[in-house]
Amino acid sequence: MGERFRAALRPAVVVGLVGGVMALLLSLVGMVNAFAGRPIITGVLSMGHTLLFLTALVTGMIAARRVLHASRGAGRPVALPGAALAGLASGFPLAVLVLVGQVVNLRAVLQNANPVLYGLLTFGRDPGAGLPQLVLAGALVGSLGGALTLLPGRVSQAVVAGLGTMLLTGLFAELLQGILWDLGVPAATTRLFMVQKGLTVAGALVTGAAGALVQAVWASQTPKVRRRLDALPPERRRRVNVALAAVGLAIVLWLPQVLGSFLSYVLVLVGLYVLMGLGLNLEVGWAGLLDLGFVAFFAIGAYTLAILTSPETGWLALTFWQALPVAVLVALIAGVILGVPVLGIRGDYLAIATLGFGEIVRLLVGSDWLRPLTGGSQGIAHIPRPVLGNIALIGPQQIYYLVVAGCIIVWFVATRLRNSRLGRAWMAMREDEDVAQAMGINLVQTKLLAYGLGAGFAGVAGAIFAAMIGSVFPHSFQLIISINVLALIIVGGMGSIPGVFVGALFLVAMPELLREFTEYRLFMYGGLLIAMMLLRPQGLWPEPTVRLELAESEEPEVPARVTAATSPGQGD
Amino acid sequence: MRKWMLLAALLVVAALLVSACAQRQPAGEAPPPAPQVTDDIGVLKIGPGEPVRLAYALVVAGPDETLGIDSRRGIEVAIDDMGGKLLGHPIELVGEDEGCNPEGGQAAALKLAADSRIVAVIGTNCSSAARAGVPTLSKAGFTIISPSNTAPFLTAPDRGPDFDGYFRTAHNDKVQGAVAAQFAYKFLGLRRAATIHDGSPYAESLQQVFADEFRRLGGTVTNQEAVGPEDTEMRPVLTRIAANKPEIIYYPIFIAAGANITSQARTVSGLENTVLMGADGMFSPDFVDAAGSAAEGMYLSSPDFEAFGAAYSDFLAKHQKKYGEKPLSAFHAHAYDAAMIIFKAIEKVAVQGPDGTLYIGRKALRDAVAATGNHAGLTGNLNCDPYGDCSDPKIAVYQVKVGEWPPKKVWSPE
Amino acid sequence: MPGIRVARRITGTDVAIWVTGAVLITIVVVGSVSTLASGRYTVRHWVDFLVAGLANGSVYALIALGYTLVYGILRMINFAHGEVFMSGAFTSYFLARSLEQSGMLNARPVVSILLLMALSMATSTTVAVLLERVAYRPLRRAPRLVPLITAIGASFFLQYTFRGLYGSGVRGYPQPAILDGEWGVGAMRILREQVLVIIAAALMMVLLYRFVQRTRTGKAMRAVAEDKEVAALMGIDVDRVIVITFAVGAMMAGVAGVLYALMFGQVRFFMGFLPGIKAFTAAVLGGIGNVPGAMLGGIFLGLVESVGPTLFLDGLGIPAPNQLKDAIAFSMLVLVLIFRPTGILGERLAGKKA
Incomplete structure (x- = not known):
């Protein structure tokens, strides 16, 4: 009996130590320190500690699952102690750090191993009293995580939703207060729940409960609603869809009024990335042409608009609306021009060739050579704002509508393309070029159209971007934009149009909202990309056919996982 | 079915109505002016015990981050030198990354502008970010001092009203x-x-x-x-x-x-x-x-630096103690000076209520910064000109x- | 399948591609001729360009080996390889500093440099093996682009991890005095550090080549590269071979990291990104998956970056051509790929979906 339990608990310790190393990493890169000043619940819980607790929580959850899994159900009685054990173990690396730090000056190498961190890890006490507390807190949170795993699905989902809501409202308390103020909620009411940054204790309880409640209701009602919808005759169902779309559109149009200019700006950025994402999706997702230099067309759209409209360049000084079609056309042509030399190149060779194209464009627009045209390092400023009738689209709250219109048009074009002859040709080409050619598809034309149209979409985004910012500099068109666009279509689900929207929300809006945590933005972005790909390799909203293909290919994984979980020497 | 359509229509109407109402409300800028302080572009009220909120818009992430982190440390040392307090209120530093590019500058500016409790902004590092971001910050009523913008146009006489309230302690190129x-x-x-x-x-x-x-x-x-x-x-x-x-x-x-x-x-x-x-x-x-x-x-x-060697080496010592390394780039001292100019100006214009509440006129603060003369900073003897150049042009x-x-x-x- | 390619008639595509190629070649030739005709640069200058390019290219080649090995086996672009390179170099900085302070660096330079390389290799290997275990192994069956995105994520994650651990500033890497100075024969002048870099790189590459060609493990690697499933059936532990591949690539990157730090005298968390991309380019130029190709590609790229701006663009009257060196490098890449779509030494992948 004891032997069996010990065998069941071994994975828990391993998971716990891995979690502890993660916590150690978070501490040593300075996140715990940096976030310590940021309250979630004012006076009770800081974000720095939240970070550590979350690590312990997740550790506990995984440990409980592993324990259950490892002993095929027999581990159920020890799952909770296992989770607690894992939480306990996750505190050890931190404790070791503090103890070592008392003796050795780690700061000579690790800049964040400083007394401030030690103070946070020991809750401001001396190590003798603080460290046991740290380890015990780990055990407590770990067992909470274990309990979440063991509880029935609905309950644990509701708890997770409640905790999540609480954390998010705490995190974005400042932004929310601004929104509530604009909505006419009196400051006195808001004050009950939120103070400056962070929630009050009452606020934490209310938001947590609200989140849990919504999740519970949602989980119980959704299947019913869906069943009723499915029962409707097709014609009425279509009407329901139209009505829902109308409501959705109304909300979309209303958003900037309530969100204020910063959040509107974030949405504009999301919109611009959606435009680019739809374009790249067409190249990568449908036609199967990998492109790591998509920023080139964004840059070309932006620069063309800038050159044509800004009085600084002394060219034509057109209006936005006159220059927009030209910018799109130039981007489109650039797409075709890029397409020609790489026609014969496939797969990963294409990745680096296109990456090169993006870099070439950025270097050229910033070069001293093209300075008379593009302004070189100094860029082009004084790009006039778009004027619609008598309204100048000055701030992000107005540009937003331009972006929404652009997105709707491009989305419409994209869906039509997808089901057209051309769209099917692209997908055939993606599956197998040689077969597609044998079936009579003109590869040259099809490929060039993919590059050209994709580039055109990016050109729209670039032109709007230039008009919104009012100036263009070569520095704005770095490789990271190409990477981000590619990442968002994969994270969203390759080839899927709604996936582009979801991906953009995740990879553009989130980092922008977390702008406050500046130094750790890219750290979190990187971690997020890895985690998402590991958890959902098919993307957040995959295309139906891809969903099928993946389901098939995943099958042989199952036995592999079982052997991995049962083999004893698993700690390597 | 009808019900759905009706509901949708109602929602649309409601949404439009609410948005119309929302628009009529004054955005941001909440506190009613205290009786004794008036100001052309608004008065910032800081209740008893509430912090004086100073913001930065610097490039603190990405390939150019040493520039911004260096400046931010300058500000942090300045806050330490004030004992973390100004007129009995704690000083709080918040901030955003400006990314050293115009869209980063604009994003940072928009996010900061949404927070009406900010009194002043130190930034940006890069002139390109300033070009896109400063107009937004200026419109929000902030006083802005850049520690490292050196592009001439930012303080040119024809820079226009978009740059009202913008100053710099960095020298013009x-x-x-x-x-x-x-x-x-x-x-x-x-x-x-x-x-x-x-x-x-x-x-x-x-x-x-x-x-x-x-x-x-x-x-x-x-x-x-x-x-x-x-x-x-x-x-x-x-x-x-x-x-x-x-x-x-x-x-x-x-x-x-x-x-x-x-x-x-x-x-x-x-x-x-x-x-x-x-x-x-x-x-x-x-x-x-x-x-x-x-x-x-x-x-x-x-x-x-010659005339101010003592103050600067003092600064370096504090920096070494606080961060365990030497300054990362060239504009920490300029940032320190920028912060100090703001603190001095606030001390000059802030009106303190009987309960400790601070009233700071935003225009008054700008004027006070513009009137800065003979400020003994780390980077020299600073005097601001009407277009915002505060640097000591002694190179x-x-x-x-x-x-x-x-x-x-x-x-x-x- | 290659039959299709041979039998194909000449289409509009071919014409368009060849025209593009011809335009690029014309620019290069006209630019070069007018630069040389102007006589602004003497033989000595050209030799200097070549030597600098060779040294820089050797480092690219060493990093490129890691890309190529992993690609050859997994058909996966390990975008985070530049960060593997950085991790070793950055970590070894702390050892270098204490060696310098203790006087060891100048007293026993050879031992010191070997120690630095050992530490750098160990760090890089650890990072690479962890990376493989955590981020890549679970995705081996996923669609091709998924591991690419993970690798990109890992690249940022590692960059900012090391930034958080070691700080964001530029650190001056101590230089042993023995590397100062130069040797010269006639117009040929070469710096000692360049000699070290070129020789060390060449040595490592030869060792690697022999390892892959001669040893049992090397053969297993090649078998896995050919066909994973068949290799597994032949009793090869595929997982182990993949881990070894990552480790070997990382060791090359670790050595490259120290050489790079010795040549340029500074380290920083961001130092891996650009060389990483360059090395990837080099690997593709040479034919990705091909070990000698990576060496050739690296050196070619180094030379183009060094000689190209002046040779091709100076004569055309383009100001500040060195600003455009990456643009030239990538144009050369496209030019090479136009005529050899799978790189200089690449296998013909006509039928395979690369």
């Missing part, structure tokens, strides 16, 4: 570039110069000012070259320059690329004895550390000696 050219031509008596920039607006404009001034004085500019900010192999570009036999190479760029040029220049045939000169972007012990022995004897232009040229920091001043104009 026009001053520094010209001083460097005069030093090379008049003091060193050199007649052939080459320049290198790294594609940043800062370096490009500085070397252009240098080249123009050098030509005006009668010298010849043999090359105006450029490299990338992340380039490491500089021998090819240096070999090109060597072919035209300049007597001095002026490269007003940043630490990483600057150190590479310095250490490699000595190994290129024809450049063994050429004079090397950089600017304040490289004025840092890190630069000398990275460039190694090759930096010996080269010149750097920088603000004239000096220093000669680097390895193992000694700060280097010795060798020349200053007049």
Whole structure:
């Protein structure tokens, strides 16, 4: 009996130590320190500690699952102690750090191993009293995580939703207060729940409960609603869809009024990335042409608009609306021009060739050579704002509508393309070029159209971007934009149009909202990309056919996982 | 079915109505002006015990982050020097990354502008970010002081109302570039110069000012070259320059690329004895550390620290204690001064209520900053002009000696 | 399948591609001729360009080996390889500093440099093996682009991890005095550090080549590269071979990291990104998956970056051509790929979906 339990608990310790190393990493890169000043619940819980607790929580959850899994159900009685054990173990690396730090000056190498961190890890006490507390807190949170795993699905989902809501409202308390103020909620009411940054204790309880409640209701009602919808005759169902779309559109149009200019700006950025994402999706997702230099067309759209409209360049000084079609056309042509030399190149060779194209464009627009045209390092400023009738689209709250219109048009074009002859040709080409050619598809034309149209979409985004910012500099068109666009279509689900929207929300809006945590933005972005790909390799909203293909290919994984979980020497 | 349609229609109408109402409400700027303080663009009220909120918009993430982190540390040391308090209120520093590009500048500005409790903003680092971000910050009523924008147009007389409330403690490129050219031509008596920039607006404009001034004085500019900010192999570009036999190479760029040029220049045939000169972007012990022995004897232009040596070495000591390392870049002192100017100005204009509430007139604060005169800062004796230039335009040229920091001043104009 | 390619008639595509190629070649030739005709640069200058390019290219080649090995086996672009390179170099900085302070660096330079390389290799290997275990192994069956995105994520994650651990500033890497100075024969001049870099790189590459060609493990690697499933059936532990591949690539990167730091005298968390991309380019130029190709590609790229701006663009009157060196490098890449779509030494992948 004891032997069996010990065998069941071994994975828990391993998971716990891995979690502890993660916590150690978070501490040593300075996140715990940096976030310590940021309250979630004012006076009770800081974000720095939240970070550590979350690590312990997740550790506990995984440990409980592993324990259950490892002993095929027999581990159920020890799952909770296992989770607690894992939480306990996750505190050890931190404790070791503090103890070592008392003796050795780690700061000579690790800049964040400083007394401030030690103070946070020991809750401001001396190590003798603080460290046991740290380890015990780990055990407590770990067992909470274990309990979440063991509880029935609905309950644990509701708890997770409640905790999540609480954390998010705490995190974005400042932004929310601004929104509530604009909505006419009196400051006195808001004050009950939120103070400056962070929630009050009452606020934490209310938001947590609200989140849990919504999740519970949602989980119980959704299947019913869906069943009723499915029962409707097709014609009425279509009407329901139209009505829902109308409501959705109304909300979309209303958003900037309530969100204020910063959040509107974030949405504009999301919109611009959606435009680019739809374009790249067409190249990568449908036609199967990998492109790591998509920023080139964004840059070309932006620069063309800038050159044509800004009085600084002394060219034509057109209006936005006159220059927009030209910018799109130039981007489109650039797409075709890029397409020609790489026609014969496939797969990963294409990745680096296109990456090169993006870099070439950025270097050229910033070069001293093209300075008379593009302004070189100094860029082009004084790009006039778009004027619609008598309204100048000055701030992000107005540009937003331009972006929404652009997105709707491009989305419409994209869906039509997808089901057209051309769209099917692209997908055939993606599956197998040689077969597609044998079936009579003109590869040259099809490929060039993919590059050209994709580039055109990016050109729209670039032109709007230039008009919104009012100036263009070569520095704005770095490789990271190409990477981000590619990442968002994969994270969203390759080839899927709604996936582009979801991906953009995740990879553009989130980092922008977390702008406050500046130094750790890219750290979190990187971690997020890895985690998402590991958890959902098919993307957040995959295309139906891809969903099928993946389901098939995943099958042989199952036995592999079982052997991995049962083999004893698993700690390597 | 009808019900659904009706519901949808109702929602649309409701949404439009609410949005109409929402628009009528004044955005942001909440507190009703206290009876005794009025101001053209608003009064900031800070309740008893609430912090004075200072914001930064600096480039604190990404490849250019040393610039922004360096400036932010300057601000943090300034806050420490105030004891963390101003008129009995704690000082709170919040901030955003401006990314050293216009969209980053705009995003940071919009996010900061949404917070009406901010009294002033220190930033931006990069002129491109300022160009896109400052108008938004200015409209929000903030006072803005940049520690490192050097592009001339930001404080040009025709900069327009978009830049109201914008100041800088960094010196205009026009001053520094010209001083460097005069030093090379008049003091060193050199007649052939080459320049290198790294594609940043800062370096490009500085070397252009240098080249123009050098030509005006009668010298010849043999090359105006450029490299990338992340380039490491500089021998090819240096070999090109060597072919035209300049007597001095002026490269007003940043630490990483600057150190590479310095250490490699000595190994290129024809450049063994050429004079090397950089600017304040490289004025840092890190630069000398990275460039190694090759930096010996080269010149750097920088603000004239001589008269303020004691205050500055004091600052360096505090910095070392707080962060465990030397300053990362060149504008920490400018940021320190920017913060101090704001604190002094707030002390001047803030009206304190009986319960400790602070009332700060936003326009009054701008005026107070604009009236800054004889402020003894780390970077010199600061006086603000009507268009926002607060820097002490006294630039000096220093000669680097390895193992000694700060280097010795060798020349200053007049 | 290659039959299709051979039998194909000449289409509009071919014409368009060849015209593009011809335009690029014309620019290169016209630029070169007018630069050379102007006589602004002497033989000595050209030799300097070549030597600098060779040294820089050797480092690219060493990093490129890691890309190529992993690609050859997994058909996966390990975008984070530049960070593997950085991790070793950055970590070894702390050892270098204490060696310098204790006087060891100048007293026993050879031992010191070997120690630095050992530490750098160990760090890089650890990072690479962890990376493989955590981020890549679970995705081996996922669609091709998924591991690419993970690798990109890992690249940022590692960059900012090391930034958080060691700080964001530029650190001056101590230089042993023995590397100062130069050797010269006539117009030929070469710096000692360049000699070290070129020789060390060449040595490592030869060792690697022999390892892959001669040893049992090397053969297993090649077998896995050919066909994973068949290799597994032949009793090869595929997982182990993949881990070894990552480790070997990382060791090359670790050595490259120290060489790079010795040559340029500074380290920083961002130092891996650009060389990483360059090395990837080099690997593709040479034919990705091909070990000698990576060496050739690296050196070619180093030379193009060094000689190209002046040779091709100076004569055309383009100002500040070195700013455009990456643009030239990528144009050369496209030019090579136009005529050899799978790189200089690449296998013909006509039928395979690369």
